[in-house]
Amino acid sequence: MTNRQAPRRFLYICAGRVAACGLAALAVAGCNRAGSQPESKAPPPPPPSVVVAQVVQRQVPIFRDFVAHTEAVPTVEIRARVAGVLEEVRFREGSQVEQGQVLFVIQQAEYRAALQAARAQLAKAEADLTRAHDASVVDRGRAHLEQAKAELGKTQQDVARYRPLVEEQAIPRQDLDTALSREQAAVAGVDAAVAALKDTVLNQRTAMQLSEAAVESAKAAVAQAELNLAYTTVRAPIAGIISKLAVDSGNLVGKAEPTLLATVSSLDPMYVDFAITEADYLRLVKRIPGLGRGEVRPDTPARLQLLVADGSTFAEKGRPIFVDRAMDVKTGTIQIRAQFPNPQRVLRPGQFGRVRAITEDVPNAVLVPQLAVQELQGAKSVLVVGDSEKVVARTVTLGDATDDAYIVTSGLEPGERVIVEGIQKVRPGMQVKAELKGSSPSASPVTKPDSGR
Numbered sequence: 255m256t257n258r259q260a261p262r263r264f265l266y267i268c269a270g271r272v273a274a275c276g277l278a279a280l281a282v283a284g285c286n287r288a289g290s291q292p293e294s295k296a297p298p299p300p301p302p303s304v305v306v307a308q309v310v311q312r313q314v315p316i317f318r319d320f321v322a323h324t325e326a327v328p329t330v331e332i333r334a335r336v337a338g339v340l341e342e343v344r345f346r347e348g349s350q351v352e353q354g355q356v357l358f359v360i361q362q363a364e365y366r367a368a369l370q371a372a373r374a375q376l377a378k379a380e381a382d383l384t385r386a387h388d389a390s391v392v393d394r395g396r397a398h399l400e401q402a403k404a405e406l407g408k409t410q411q412d413v414a415r416y417r418p419l420v421e422e423q424a425i426p427r428q429d430l431d432t433a434l435s436r437e438q439a440a441v442a443g444v445d446a447a448v449a450a451l452k453d454t455v456l457n458q459r460t461a462m463q464l465s466e467a468a469v470e471s472a473k474a475a476v477a478q479a480e481l482n483l484a485y486t487t488v489r490a491p492i493a494g495i496i497s498k499l500a501v502d503s504g505n506l507v508g509k510a511e512p513t514l515l516a517t518v519s520s521l522d523p524m525y526v527d528f529a530i531t532e533a534d535y536l537r538l539v540k541r542i543p544g545l546g547r548g549e550v551r552p553d554t555p556a557r558l559q560l561l562v563a564d565g566s567t568f569a570e571k572g573r574p575i576f577v578d579r580a581m582d583v584k585t586g587t588i589q590i591r592a593q594f595p596n597p598q599r600v601l602r603p604g605q606f607g608r609v610r611a612i613t614e615d616v617p618n619a620v621l622v623p624q625l626a627v628q629e630l631q632g633a634k635s636v637l638v639v640g641d642s643e644k645v646v647a648r649t650v651t652l653g654d655a656t657d658d659a660y661i662v663t664s665g666l667e668p669g670e671r672v673i674v675e676g677i678q679k680v681r682p683g684m685q686v687k688a689e690l691k692g693s694s695p696s697a698s699p700v701t702k703p704d705s706g707r
Contacts, residue, residue, distance in 0.1 A: 301685040304676035306639050307626065308690070311668035313617045314656045319561065319608040322528035325591075326519035326603035330492055334508035334515060335485040336360060340501060347498045350599075351490045351518060358488035358515055360507065365486055369479035376472035383465035386458065395454040399447035406440035413437050494520040495599065519603055524596040526560060526572060528609045529587035535577075537613040538590075542574060550575050558592050559610040560601075568607075570595040621659040622650065626672040636666065637673040637680065639688045645673070647682040 334340070342359035345351055412433040419425045490496070497517040507513035530538065539546045542554065550573060560568040572594035581588045592609060594601065626636045627650070638646045650665030666672070671688060673680065680686055 301643070301687045302676060302679045303687045303689060304639070304673045304680060305691045306671040306688045307623050307674045309620060309622055309662070309666050309668055309670045309672060311618055311620050313615055314619045314621065314659075314661065315612045316614045316616055316654050316656060317610050317612045318530070318534055319610050320528040320530050320534075322526045322560070322592075322607055322609040324601050324603055324605040324607075325525045325527055326494070326521055327525050328492055329517060329519040329603065331517050332357065332488060332491070332515045333512035334358075334360060334488070335512055336365065336482050337506070337508040338362075338364065338486060340503050340505050340507050340515075343499065343503050345496055347496065349496060351493065351496045353490055353493045355490045356487055357490055357496070360486040360488070362483060362486045365479065365483040369476065369483050372472065372475040372479040376469065376476050379465065379468035379472040383462065383469050386461035386465040389458070392451070392454050392458055395447070395451035399444070399451050402440065402443040402447040406437070406444050409433060409437035409440040488515065490518055492518055492520055494518045521599050521601065521603075522596045523572075523593045524601040524603075525575075526592045526594055526607075526609060527589060528592070529582070529585065529589050530611075531587055532581060534611075534613050535588050535590075538574070538611060539577075541612070541614075545574055545577060548576060556595075557612065558594075560594055561608040561610060562601075563605065563607060568594065568601070570597075572609075616654075616661060619653075619656075620662040620666060620668055621656070622652075622662050622666055622672055623674050624655070624658055624660055625674040626677075627652065627660060628677065637677060637682070638666075639671045639673060639686060643685055643688060645680050645682050645684050645686055 338361040340358060341361055344356050344358070351357065413430070416425060416430040416433045420427055420430045495518070497519075500514045500516055501507055507515065542550060544550045544554075554573050556571040556573040558572040558574065560570075560572060562568055572592040574590050574592045576591035578589035622636060628635050628637075633649060634652055635647055635649045638648045640646055648665055651663045653661035653663045655661075671690075673686075673688075674691055676686075
């Protein structure tokens with residue numbers, strides 16, 4: 255180190271020590287000023303406000319939701335029953351049709367001609383029958399028989415007259431032999447006339463029967479021709495909503511098989527099928543008289559609700575009308591069919607939804623709002639506000655749900671207050687300011703669907 259650098263280094267060291275001493279003096283002065291003033295504490299925050307609801311006790315209905323689908327009964331497929339060209343379509347697709355309304359017209363000229371031919375054949379058969387009833391042929395046979403009998407009588411008289419004359423040798427023997435031959439011929443003639451008469455009577459009877467059969471066959475042919483002509487005009491078998499066309503006009507239909515033309519479904523009422531468990535079935539049978547026998551009275555109140563796909567409840571209520579024959583051993587369920595009025599045609603076949611039915615009533619049930627229940631690791635709990643306005647955590651055991659509340663089987667007593675709003679702001683042991691909820695179960699009872707009684 256040179257002589258010029260040594261003084262400069264000394265000056266730097268002295269300046270640093272002076273600055274450090276100044277900072278220390280300032281720090282000591284600040285501490286003295288702070289210590290000389292008295293300490294002030296912030297006031298405690300007010301207790302958080304929460305909304306509570308009272309636990310109530312009353313009889314509540316228990317309802318179940320069952321997956322269901324709609325079914326239109328009856329649903330009829332309209333088919334072409336005769337072959338021909340589809341000439342006319344007399345309805346609008348998707349519209350309401352009435353029973354007996356003309357829907358289709360198939361080419362008719364061929365069937366009109368067939369009907370005329372059948373009627374002509376019937377007229378001929380009836381004429382043949384009239385001729386078969388003519389008795390003149392039988393009368394001629396009877397007359398021929400009488401003539402043969404008369405001839406026989408004459409020959410017998412000749413034989414009777416010639417025999418004594420021959421014995422007296424008054425006439426030649428040859429005359430008697432001739433008379434005897436004529437008598438034998440007359441007997442044979444009578445037998446032939448009798449046989450001919452029988453044959454004539456039999457022929458007439460046979461001709462009459464054949465003619466009557468021909469008449470009946472001709473009548474049947476006329477009836478069939480009339481039916482075929484009537485089948486060319488296709489009418490609605492039931493009232494309901496008709497589907498879109500399966501075949502356009504101008505096509506040949508009904509040639510090889512009955513061609514499907516359209517489908518008609520009756521939509522009012524609409525039937526809803528759903529499956530329920532064996533336990534629910536036994537409960538439901540007890541509540542609805544006649545359900546087990548399939549004899550639900552038409553005047554039974556409609557108490558079933560239908561929840562459709564958008565989550566809304568269908569405006570009309572229904573009633574069960576049919577229970578299947580047996581339980582399904584694979585699923586442990588049984589099929590039930592319900593009937594719902596459908597005046598606005600809102601329900602259509604094939605829709606899915608849920609049928610809500612009341613299966614039982616629980617007396618003296620303790621109810622807690624669903625908003626008050628918390629779940630942590632499978633355990634359910636509520637926050638209870640005690641008399642000292644302090645929060646207490648309570649583990650509860652819950653049963654079935656009924657509308658916006660749970661049935662509590664243990665953990666709560668009627669009249670206790672549970673927090674339904676502001677749960678996130680509090681913890682057990684805190685003091686709170688509780689405000690009773692105006693729409694709590696005690697002030698606004700849980701909606702009670704129809705009980706099914």
